[in-house]
Amino acid sequence: MGSETGASSLIKALEAAGTEVIFGIPGGAILPAYDPLLESSIRHILMRHEQGAGHAAEGYAQATGKPGVCMATSGPGATNLVTPLADAYMDSIPLVAITGQVPRAVIGNDAFQEADICGITMPCTKHNYKVMDPDEIPTVIAEAFHIATTGRPGPVLVDIPKDVLQAATSFQWPSSVDLPGYRPTTEPHARQIAAAAELIRNAERPVLYVGGGVMKARAAADLLLLAEAIGAPVVTTLMARGAISDNHPLCLGMPGMHGNYAAVTAMQRSDLLITLCARFDDRVTGNLDSFAPGAKIIHADADPAEIGKNRAVDVPIVGDAGPVIRALHDKVAAANSQHGRTDLGAWLGEVNTWKRDYPISYTQEENGPIKPQFVVDALARATGGDALVVTGVGQHQMWASQIMPCNRPYSFISSGGLGTMGFAVPAAFGAKVGRPEDRVVAIDGDGCFQMTAQELATAVIEKVPFTVAILNNAHLGMVRQWQELFYDERYSQVHLPQETPDYVKLADAYGAIGLRATAPEDVETVIDKAMGIDDRPVVIDFRVDPGEMCFPMIPAGASNDDIILAPPNPTPRGVRGGSEPQRSGGERPPEAAMPQASFSAGKTKGADR
Amino acid sequence: MSSHTLSVLVENQSGVLARVAALFARRGFNIDSLAVGETEDPAVSRMTIVVDARNSSIEQISKQLHKLINVLRICELPKDAAVERELALVKVNSSRPTKAEIVEIADIFKAKVVDVTPTSMVLEASGASEKIDALEELLVPFGILEIVRTGRIALGRGPSGLKAPNPHPITLVRAAAS
Numbered sequence: 001m002g003s004e005t006g007a008s009s010l011i012k013a014l015e016a017a018g019t020e021v022i023f024g025i026p027g028g029a030i031l032p033a034y035d036p037l038l039e040s041s042i043r044h045i046l047m048r049h050e051q052g053a054g055h056a057a058e059g060y061a062q063a064t065g066k067p068g069v070c071m072a073t074s075g076p077g078a079t080n081l082v083t084p085l086a087d088a089y090m091d092s093i094p095l096v097a098i099t100g101q102v103p104r105a106v107i108g109n110d111a112f113q114e115a116d117i118c119g120i121t122m123p124c125t126k127h128n129y130k131v132m133d134p135d136e137i138p139t140v141i142a143e144a145f146h147i148a149t150t151g152r153p154g155p156v157l158v159d160i161p162k163d164v165l166q167a168a169t170s171f172q173w174p175s176s177v178d179l180p181g182y183r184p185t186t187e188p189h190a191r192q193i194a195a196a197a198e199l200i201r202n203a204e205r206p207v208l209y210v211g212g213g214v215m216k217a218r219a220a221a222d223l224l225l226l227a228e229a230i231g232a233p234v235v236t237t238l239m240a241r242g243a244i245s246d247n248h249p250l251c252l253g254m255p256g257m258h259g260n261y262a263a264v265t266a267m268q269r270s271d272l273l274i275t276l277c278a279r280f281d282d283r284v285t286g287n288l289d290s291f292a293p294g295a296k297i298i299h300a301d302a303d304p305a306e307i308g309k310n311r312a313v314d315v316p317i318v319g320d321a322g323p324v325i326r327a328l329h330d331k332v333a334a335a336n337s338q339h340g341r342t343d344l345g346a347w348l349g350e351v352n353t354w355k356r357d358y359p360i361s362y363t364q365e366e367n368g369p370i371k372p373q374f375v376v377d378a379l380a381r382a383t384g385g386d387a388l389v390v391t392g393v394g395q396h397q398m399w400a401s402q403i404m405p406c407n408r409p410y411s412f413i414s415s416g417g418l419g420t421m422g423f424a425v426p427a428a429f430g431a432k433v434g435r436p437e438d439r440v441v442a443i444d445g446d447g448c449f450q451m452t453a454q455e456l457a458t459a460v461i462e463k464v465p466f467t468v469a470i471l472n473n474a475h476l477g478m479v480r481q482w483q484e485l486f487y488d489e490r491y492s493q494v495h496l497p498q499e500t501p502d503y504v505k506l507a508d509a510y511g512a513i514g515l516r517a518t519a520p521e522d523v524e525t526v527i528d529k530a531m532g533i534d535d536r537p538v539v540i541d542f543r544v545d546p547g548e549m550c551f552p553m554i555p556a557g558a559s560n561d562d563i564i565l566a567p568p569n570p571t572p573r574g575v576r577g578g579s580e581p582q583r584s585g586g587e588r589p590p591e592a593a594m595p596q597a598s599f600s601a602g603k604t605k606g607a608d609r
Numbered sequence: 610m611s612s613h614t615l616s617v618l619v620e621n622q623s624g625v626l627a628r629v630a631a632l633f634a635r636r637g638f639n640i641d642s643l644a645v646g647e648t649e650d651p652a653v654s655r656m657t658i659v660v661d662a663r664n665s666s667i668e669q670i671s672k673q674l675h676k677l678i679n680v681l682r683i684c685e686l687p688k689d690a691a692v693e694r695e696l697a698l699v700k701v702n703s704s705r706p707t708k709a710e711i712v713e714i715a716d717i718f719k720a721k722v723v724d725v726t727p728t729s730m731v732l733e734a735s736g737a738s739e740k741i742d743a744l745e746e747l748l749v750p751f752g753i754l755e756i757v758r759t760g761r762i763a764l765g766r767g768p769s770g771l772k773a774p775n776p777h778p779i780t781l782v783r784a785a786a787s
Binding site: 118119122123126127130142146147173174175176177178179180181182183303304305308309 | 675
């Protein structure tokens, strides 16, 4: 017995683990932990919903590279964390969630606010703990942070019964952890690196396929050296936007379902995919059997289970992104100085033609409705491409990824794997807490925004300013797009009236600033106004064209060869896709088969790439 | 060959069986049988899992299993390099005219009669799963009242075996430096 309680031991352990901020909400079972917080160096931010706490911790983690910490009470508090935990699990975000639990004596008794949160989160956490002995708290917290941040990062939940928090104990921060069942490989095998370098040297059409793991490992600087040593084009998945600057001549941007033609086609035609911490997700590969059919595969990942899961590999490499990329770089650089760098001029020429000829494009008519892409373009200009961008999920997310230039790494945060609508507002809040010097812009949809908008209250109270640009198209836009394309324009339950709620009044009610743009000429004005406000959050209601669809598009399950660049006829209405997708690429020269890249007269703007 | 026997050492803690079972369920892996018990080290349990790898590769199943923090070691036991056994208790209808015949069958299978009443017998049989299947088939005509099988347990042949990893503490860097 010592001088501490389980609760004070918990807070000391969190401090020792380096916690600076906890996003949370107190409640009955976690109450004891909130008392020693009053004397702690840790900043606790009182959120308005536990889901907001979880996403804020995710935003914080992605923005800073440090683990995010969130806290909630038992039962409903804990179950409200499930969505962020599942999101963090899919996107490999280091998170430690602390939940209160009913007292040990009544566990299993259906006590008030009891939920088996360890059982519930088993499939969506990297690991979880139920702490039944107060003396174990420091060790468990040390292990939780170790597991969350090493190997393939992920969320860890620690559930602590109320009476364990109240019990007397002593605090001793462990000097080491030993988890015999958890020994992730960090250093790559030299033989695999050599084999990979050999494939790289002999490749004629190599592509670096870069995924979110490179960002989690903060290995963007190493990646740049490797990419330049090989001289190969780089595709950056949604989770890796900015891994190499969009300004860099080798950067092709995002591949996949709504990816750039150049990125998609470069992978399809490649003879070697140098896959770095990406996972051959279906949104990237489209139909797996026809994905990059001529490519040999190098696949490096911290998680051996990802290697070979979806696509057979030629050279598997298990290890952390940093050591792997540096080892590859050294080997490639050595080979370059011995044999000279493989000449990829012809390949780069071809790729650059695609890049030049098929940029992301849209048409903003002067007197027409605001195009959502025009808003994103204006945001890009206003921020000079240097904002920390956070998105929700849907059309706006894809437009943000396509059009916002990612010139700095670790500055594009999105919900990728789980696709969690409602991610943007709380994640932007958490990102701004982690990087207060950065300008944070959340690009959100009207559907998404309404799922977590209550965190504007938190942002106002905590004086955490960021801009939320709502691309208000009065619909669950991506679902509407699929109904237009694949369900014969039979729109079912996708309409969200554009004026309900009144987003300006809503922002005002929270104490934030609300602005609105209804015509193209308003767009720049309201953005300029928003950029001038730095003491509170700003919500901009952009009333955009409800009919606008997101292109390019590869219908779900279709081959990446069947990328549709834009609706093939002059109006976006009545488009049919899926059954007879426009063919391009493949055996035919793309020029002969390319659908028109914009569908109406007026000034066509290519997004700056 | 889609049936594989995995020998898995796990930490002997509450919830580990649930983690393993939940992993199989959510990844869509099929378990044919699972037997679990303590090993020579009380902190470690051994699970013998027979998996049907028709829809997913045994390599992917092993790798996913390995990601569970409480899973210490995994090895696949190929049929020809392992001793495999299963235990079954079979309760079968018996009467004066059939009793002798049942005992005869039991003898052939080296099964023991462990319970007898005027109308029923319980046989205890052990061996490879195929042997138990065969015994069961022969007893069907008498009327099987109840049957329980343990699922397969297995050990690799020869002196070497699956051992829990040695301690290997990782020093914690105090993260509060920033």
